[in-house]
Amino acid sequence: MRPPDRSQSERAKLAVFRAIPGTLAPRDAQDLMAFPFFSLSKTVRTVPIDFRTPDVTIRVEATGEYGMATIWDADVLIWAASQIVEARDAGRCTSRLMVATPHEILAFIGRGDSARDYERLEAAFDRLQSITIKTSLRHAGAGQLHRFSWINEWKRHTTREGRARVVELILPDWFYQAVLDDALVLTIDPAYFRLTGGMERWLYRLVRKHGGRQRSGWKFDFHVLHLKSASLSPYRRFAFELRAIVQRQPLPGYRLAVERTMDGREILTFSRDKLSTSPCGQTVSPSVLSGTPEPAKAVTSGTAKPCLCEQKSPNRDIESEGYDALNLESNLKDSNFKDVGTPPDLWITPGEGR
Structure with missing residues (x-):
């Protein structure tokens, strides 16, 4: 049968x-x-x-x-x-x-x-x-x-x-x-689709997820980023490519920088680029930052039904539709990889001076 x-x-x-x-x-x-x-x-x-x-x-x-x-x-x-x-x-x-x-x-x-x-x-x-x-x-x-x-x-x-x-x-x-x-x-x-490098694309998505519009920016240890990328490149090669990305500044809407701690560790910092004023969808050069100052919209909650016909909720105004709200949720979860067994001296928290 x-x-x-x-x-x-x-x-x-x-x-x-x-x-x-x-x-x-x-x-x-x-x-x-x-x-x-x-x-x-x-x-x-x-x-x-x-x-x-x-x-x-x-x-x-x-x-x-x-x-x-x-x-x-x-x-x-x-x-x-x-x-x-x-x-x-x-x-x-x-x-x-x-x-x-x-x-x-x-x-x-x-x-x-x-x-x-x-x-x-x-x-x-x-x-x-x-x-x-x-x-x-x-x-x-x-x-x-x-x-x-x-x-x-x-x-x-x-x-x-x-x-x-x-x-x-x-x-x-x-x-x-x-x-x-x-x-x-x-x-x-939309400028994300014009990023040509795999690491650039991965880094933009990570930065967008964790950075949001954090006024104080965000920080990640290079070793933590290597683990989170699941890249097959050796750490030295990965770090070299990461520094090259920082030098090019290709990520739309974000400013990247590298800090070095007293013990020689490298830290990637990123924050929203305050000079970025390009409208969403405008063609930009890979070396120029752009922004999407579109206001947030209200969205609805999910449903388990195969076909969704719900109305928008008037009481939900969140970041998922725009850049205006702070991405505070990521502060409380996996943002700095603290649950992976990384030694405490590699943990970097947002706004923390080293």
Whole structure:
């Protein structure tokens, strides 16, 4: 007897969410910004990411055929999160089953429209679908783990000429519920998509997650950053690249600096760039900082239903929709990696003078 077709049964239970056309504010999931889930290199990585603290376990495994999903592949998830939040705020139904044209996705993430761009997008779908993640994040009970892939499945519909007409993506419930939770999504600068280096992209997301609009800025020890990146580069190489990023100042909306402690340790500091006044979405040079002074909007709480049709809550005005509020929540959680067993002399707290 043939086993039941689980993919078809899952598809049958999900409403179809047609992507919203036009320009949307990019949103990113905070869990993906704060923890290592992606390869920072364009070369194929098959070595698993194995990140463990007393409170958090993350294991990302790749296949030999496709390799690890990269931080450039994560642009697809940023597109998906942006679509879901935009629809939710407009009172529209959302679903884990998303339908869009490849052109819509490519345009949102700042890619071209050539045949090569379409091929790379499909390769990203393959990597996002083929890897598996096992994590304890957002599970309160001890020993609870959730295993999933970034895309449960994807499907391409083509024209008679063989050109891609639309694609269907089914997102995992772990990611979908995080996006519906208004405390777990942050708006990012569209200039992020123009960052070309994997470390630059990873660092921007980490800085955006922890820095917010902290008036006193934030600090991380270089060794802590190396651990949080899950990079395969030796520490010396990682530190060299980090210093080079600080020298270039490519991160939109943030000013980076390096401090050296009395015992010779290097500390990365970052804060909002007060001189940054460029409107959100304006084309900028990689060496010029830009900002997004867009006011915050009210957003709704999440729901466990497959199709969300809730109205916006008038009593929730939080940072997840803009840069105006302080990112105080990150002060109290994993911000300085204190739960990873790092010696106390490596802990750096925001605004702490050394």
